Amino acid sequence: xxxxxxxxxxxxxxxxxxxxxxxxxxxxxxxxxxxxxxxxxxxxxxxxxxxxxxxxxxxxxxxxxxxxxxxxxxxxxxxxxxxxxxxxxxxxxxxxxxxxxxxxxxxxxxxxxxxxxxxxxxxxxxxxxxxxxxxxxxxxxxxxxxxxxxxxxxxxxxxxxxxxxxxxxxxxxxxxxxxxxxxxxxxxxxxxxxxxxxxxxxxxxxxxxxxxxxxxxxxxxxxxxxxxxxxxxxxxxxxxxxxxxxxxxxxxxxxxxxxxxxxxxxxxxxxxxxxxxxxxxxxxxxxxxxxxxxxxxxxxxxxxxxxxxxxxxxxxxxxxxxxxxxxxxxxxx
Amino acid sequence: xxxxxxxxxxxxxxxxxxxxxxxxxxxxxxxxxxxxxxxxxxxxxxxxxxxxxxxxxxxxxxxxxxxxxxxxxxxxxxxxxxxxxxxxxxxxxxxxxxxxxxxxxxxxxxxxxxxxxxxxxxxxxxxxxxxxxxxxxxxxxxxxxxxxxxxxxxxxxxxxxxxxxxxxxxxxxxxxxxxxxxxxxxxxxxxxxxxxxxxxxxxxxxxxxxxxxxxxxxxxxxxxxxxxxxxxxxxxxxxxxxxxxxxxxxxxxxxxxxxxxxxxxxxxxxxxxxxxxxxxxxxxxxxxxxxxxxxxxxxxxxxxxxxxxxxxxxxxxxxxxxxxxxxxxxxxxxxxxxxxxxxxxxxxxxxxxxxxxxxxxxxxxx
Numbered sequence: 001x002x003x004x005x006x007x008x009x010x011x012x013x014x015x016x017x018x019x020x021x022x023x024x025x026x027x028x029x030x031x032x033x034x035x036x037x038x039x040x041x042x043x044x045x046x047x048x049x050x051x052x053x054x055x056x057x058x059x060x061x062x063x064x065x066x067x068x069x070x071x072x073x074x075x076x077x078x079x080x081x082x083x084x085x086x087x088x089x090x091x092x093x094x095x096x097x098x099x100x101x102x103x104x105x106x107x108x109x110x111x112x113x114x115x116x117x118x119x120x121x122x123x124x125x126x127x128x129x130x131x132x133x134x135x136x137x138x139x140x141x142x143x144x145x146x147x148x149x150x151x152x153x154x155x156x157x158x159x160x161x162x163x164x165x166x167x168x169x170x171x172x173x174x175x176x177x178x179x180x181x182x183x184x185x186x187x188x189x190x191x192x193x194x195x196x197x198x199x200x201x202x203x204x205x206x207x208x209x210x211x212x213x214x215x216x217x218x219x220x221x222x223x224x225x226x227x228x229x230x231x232x233x234x235x236x237x238x239x240x241x242x243x244x245x246x247x248x249x250x251x252x253x254x255x256x257x258x259x260x261x262x263x264x265x266x267x268x269x270x271x272x273x274x275x276x277x278x279x280x281x282x283x284x285x286x287x288x289x290x291x292x293x294x295x296x297x298x299x300x301x302x303x304x305x306x307x308x309x310x311x312x313x314x315x316x317x318x319x320x321x322x323x324x325x326x327x328x329x330x331x332x333x
Numbered sequence: 334x335x336x337x338x339x340x341x342x343x344x345x346x347x348x349x350x351x352x353x354x355x356x357x358x359x360x361x362x363x364x365x366x367x368x369x370x371x372x373x374x375x376x377x378x379x380x381x382x383x384x385x386x387x388x389x390x391x392x393x394x395x396x397x398x399x400x401x402x403x404x405x406x407x408x409x410x411x412x413x414x415x416x417x418x419x420x421x422x423x424x425x426x427x428x429x430x431x432x433x434x435x436x437x438x439x440x441x442x443x444x445x446x447x448x449x450x451x452x453x454x455x456x457x458x459x460x461x462x463x464x465x466x467x468x469x470x471x472x473x474x475x476x477x478x479x480x481x482x483x484x485x486x487x488x489x490x491x492x493x494x495x496x497x498x499x500x501x502x503x504x505x506x507x508x509x510x511x512x513x514x515x516x517x518x519x520x521x522x523x524x525x526x527x528x529x530x531x532x533x534x535x536x537x538x539x540x541x542x543x544x545x546x547x548x549x550x551x552x553x554x555x556x557x558x559x560x561x562x563x564x565x566x567x568x569x570x571x572x573x574x575x576x577x578x579x580x581x582x583x584x585x586x587x588x589x590x591x592x593x594x595x596x597x598x599x600x601x602x603x604x605x606x607x608x609x610x611x612x613x614x615x616x617x618x619x620x621x622x623x624x625x626x627x628x629x630x631x632x633x634x635x636x637x638x639x640x641x642x643x644x645x646x647x648x649x650x651x652x653x654x655x656x657x658x659x660x661x662x663x664x665x666x667x668x669x670x671x672x673x674x675x676x677x678x679x680x681x682x683x684x685x686x687x688x689x690x691x692x693x694x695x696x697x698x699x
Contacts, residue, residue, distance in 0.1 A: 297458065300456075
């Protein structure tokens with residue numbers, strides 16, 4: 001349906017349809033963020049002998065995040081006197097917009113997808129890099145030394161880990177012969193790339209955790225060192241935007257992992273009767289759970305170790321993986 | 334024209350990883366520390382001066398608030414000093430109760446250190462696990478003394494309260510539980526590659542430096558000096574127990590970690606033996622005059638607290654208040670090496686090093 005609309009001449013109807021679709025995607029993502037935060041708190045509570053939210057919205061705290069967001073909305077919007085005002089206000093937007101933009105290319109099932117562009121993967125990687133600028137901008141504009149250190153760490157970290165991240169997916173691209181995410185999923189009909197490209201998968205997971213700024217790579221906002229890092233001066237809804245960015249990226253990164261390595265909506269053999277979208281949701285949830293699990297288990301790395309690990313371990317391994325993939329492709333396909 | 338300059342970064346007194354109200358002013362180049370100036374005194378309450386106007390029994394609650402993570406040892410050092418001056422004989426049962434609560438307190442203190450240290454390094458869960466076990470100890474101590482943190486349990490000549498019915502059995506049950514959980518901590522943390530990378534070789538100093546900075550406790554034993562007052566100058570009834578003093582050679586944060594974790598095991602051994610030997614009945618207070626007046630003169634005693642060597646100096650003029658009271662507070666002495674260790678380190682290591690020293694601000698500031 002969408003393709004027809006795309007090729008038809010612009011009119012009020014398809015503008016409205018596109019707007020409606022965009023809004024529904026936003027709602028879906030916000031719904032995810034709401035419950036991902038709750039899930040994170042619940043799962044971590046379970047792992048840490050706590051209960052987690054249990055007051056607002058029934059015994060499971062189903063409305064806890066809603067209440068939190070409401071609180072953030074009602075908070076006073078403070079901008080430090082010495083801050084660079086325009087940049088300070090722009091930074092959360094620049095961080096958030098790309099996070100939402102990347103979702104456009106992610107296919108959730110055979111039918112549930114919003115765009116089908118040939119260079120989907122490249123688009124994802126390119127756009128997601130922009131968020132760093134928002135983070136760096138926020139760190140700089142706050143005119144706070146902790147925020148500046150956090151921003152600098154963030155920039156250094158993102159650059160170092162973007163490279164192995166891109167390199168690790170090249171193996172997948174080689175085997176598929178396409179940058180289109182839908183074709184990548186279709187290429188995994190028989191076997192998920194997780195089993196064909198195990199090394200790439202490990203590198204991708206590590207690099208994506210670093211990209212997401214989550215434990216053990218949460219240096220930009222290392223609470224015990226930099227207090228809150230780049231968003232130390234932010235409060236209220238601007239701060240909420242940074243948090244939202246983080247969780248939307250969690251959504252995007254878990255989706256892309258599912259698509260690239262876990263076979264997207266392809267079912268497990270003999271269980272084909274379960275619809276694709278449920279398979280996608282299941283695999284996606286496993287990835288999200290894994291990321292939460294990591295956060296509850298691991299300590300934080302140090303900035304210099306993080307750098308040397310990225311450049312001296314992950315990057316050579318990713319290059320090796322490209323070489324192996326090329327050889328495999330040459331021999332078997 | 335590119336120009337770089339050093340930045341002055343103020344860490345604390347409200348920073349989350351300074352364990353209270355410690356403040357340190359850093360001169361940093363990027364993330365490398367060029368110069369570190371600690372600023373202390375935010376928690377100063379003048380314990381020593383206040384003590385000059387108080388009777389000895391009245392001073393005991395003040396000692397609780399010095400090292401609030403192991404208040405029992407602080408109680409003991411004051412009582413021990415007065416008892417030494419008055420040459421007092423302490424009943425057997427009281428001595429056992431004192432050793433039991435002190436060693437339980439030592440375990441609790443090390444657990445807090447373990448949890449907060451891991452929290453500093455960025456792992457959230459060990460903190461909550463450690464506090465689960467600490468809570469059990471706190472409950473035990475609460476049952477015997479009526480307070481969770483500031484116990485005010487010991488008195489000159491003995492202890493205030495006898496062990497309630499079934500308390501000894503509860504302590505006995507706690508020992509195997511703690512051993513099991515301790516093995517769990519090692520599984521979760523001690524072998525973790527990220528943790529090892531964070532602590533190995535960080536904050537290293539030599540034996541000579543440790544001695545010349547007058548470090549004590551695990552901060553000294555991590556450099557290979559076998560010095561534990563419970564063994565070297567046994568006080569109370571420590572000569573009746575069979576335990577080892579964990580000594581490590583490295584002198585870095587990793588050795589300090591191993592040292593403290595091993596000390597928990599040794600304390601468990603002591604508690605186990607104390608429970609076994611615990612006298613069925615007996616007095617818990619010696620015959621003490623109603624108003625305690627140590628003879629004129631002065632005395633200095635020292636014992637091993639979880640943080641190191643805690644000493645108490647009393648100058649008495651034979652009155653019911655001390656003429657001068659002075660505590661050698663181990664955290665304060667252990668902290669002195671910090672500026673030297675921080676030279677050329679980065680901010681992440683600042684947290685590791687500061688946490689590794691195991692300070693309690695109540696003790697540093699007095």
